Amino acid sequence: MRRFDKKELTRCNGEADAPAFIAYKGNVYDVSRNFLWQGGRHFRIHTAGSDLTHCLDLAPHGEEMLERCPVIGEFPEE
């Protein structure tokens, strides 16, 4: 499994031709093909290329939505 550092993850922000990856609890998820992450943005609130571990508490959904996206790497938590 590929290991990402913060710099690599930030580049995967879904803009232009970049893929859209997000980190959550040490895993990196590919959300590029998710309808709700078009252009690397999730509503107006979240952007791809970042660690969203501490954001899910406020979301109107739980971890089950992430399970629909493939895990493509690891993001060691600091």
Next chain:
Amino acid sequence: MAKVAREMVEKTGINLDQLVELLVKNAAAELTTFYYYTILRANLIGLEGEGIKEIAETARIEDRNHFEALVPRIYELGGNLPEDMKVFHDLSACPPARLPKNPKDVKAMLKVLVEAERCAVRGYTYICNLTAGKDHRTYDLSTAILNEEIEHESWFSEFLGEGPSGHFMRRGETSPFVGKFLR
């Protein structure tokens, strides 16, 4: 635009641009769902499909009503709908409720329907939480829509064998909660 109404909401600390965008995204979800449900309804045929058709039709009409009820609030708050319908479709708060690969698979149809309703329930719960005690008009509207979305979810969930909905299908007019915003 309702200038003072907008100022009152802003004063509560709500990010108005974010709220308007959420309302537009949910309006897009409602109208696109109305469209996709039209296709689902047309394909709900046969002994199993016919049993679900009427309830899918009620949900379809009520989703259109939700769109109609949301639009005035968007403009009151200084927002607007995109000029391009394709843009509007793609910014929907919920994924397209597309016809399953096998339209004769009624269970697959129900899963599409229940997923669409669950997405809506999540979305309006979020808006209610955001506006509670702050933006009374948007809260009132979102609560009304949420009431109907929860009922839709429970109808389809019941058909999927997840448990009783707790109520019967609509008798008489549609949109018992949202109706007051449409008069």
